[in-house]
Amino acid sequence: MNTTLEVCPALSRTDLMAPAVAAALGGWTEPAAARVEVAGIDPALSDTVEFCEAYGVALEDSANCVVVAAKRGGETSYAACVVPATGRADVNGLVRRHLEARKVSFAPMDTVLSATGMEYGGITPVGLPAGWPILVDPAVAAHPKLVVGSGIRGSKLWVPGPLLAGLPGAHVLPGLGVPVA
Numbered sequence: 001m002n003t004t005l006e007v008c009p010a011l012s013r014t015d016l017m018a019p020a021v022a023a024a025l026g027g028w029t030e031p032a033a034a035r036v037e038v039a040g041i042d043p044a045l046s047d048t049v050e051f052c053e054a055y056g057v058a059l060e061d062s063a064n065c066v067v068v069a070a071k072r073g074g075e076t077s078y079a080a081c082v083v084p085a086t087g088r089a090d091v092n093g094l095v096r097r098h099l100e101a102r103k104v105s106f107a108p109m110d111t112v113l114s115a116t117g118m119e120y121g122g123i124t125p126v127g128l129p130a131g132w133p134i135l136v137d138p139a140v141a142a143h144p145k146l147v148v149g150s151g152i153r154g155s156k157l158w159v160p161g162p163l164l165a166g167l168p169g170a171h172v173l174p175g176l177g178v179p180v181a
Helices: 019-026 048-055 091-098 109-116 138-142 161-165
Strands: 037-040 063-072 075-084 087-089 103-106 134-136 146-149 155-159 170-172 177-179
Touching: 063 091, 063 109, 063 146, 075 087, 075 091, 075 109, 075 138, 091 103, 134 138, 134 161, 138 161, 155 161, 161 170
Parallel strands: 075 134, 134 170
Antiparallel strands: 037 155, 063 075, 063 103, 087 177, 146 155
């Protein structure tokens, strides 16, 4: 993966991550954690398309994490969807059926930020609250190393897809990512 950024081992720069993300990475085995890298970025360039253009990263080497709220029987639960940056999550179809929900929508941002301790534009599947399912597109799971948020707008993580697919509560869900034309 090419980039104009200076990328370094993530655990050497925990200041470039939200506390929950740094804590989660700190709990990984040494071989796994050593495969994750981080780089500081301009927070104004945190959105995926702007980030990729500014730092020479292909969209195909990036993934987005969105949090959804699933409602059923008066109860609301949350889940994360991790899809290639070239697509979007099939929230109203596959995600709704997988979560056995009556209705699924993007979770209110204030709820997500409060529950995760992360910043808008930096949400990542690493370090999410225990019990939240993490739905991972197979293309993300198979990618050798892709860019995801770090929990803050001022940096990005480079994480092997198999590590994302192995997160607690992760489910690789064929058909999750729908290509955007």
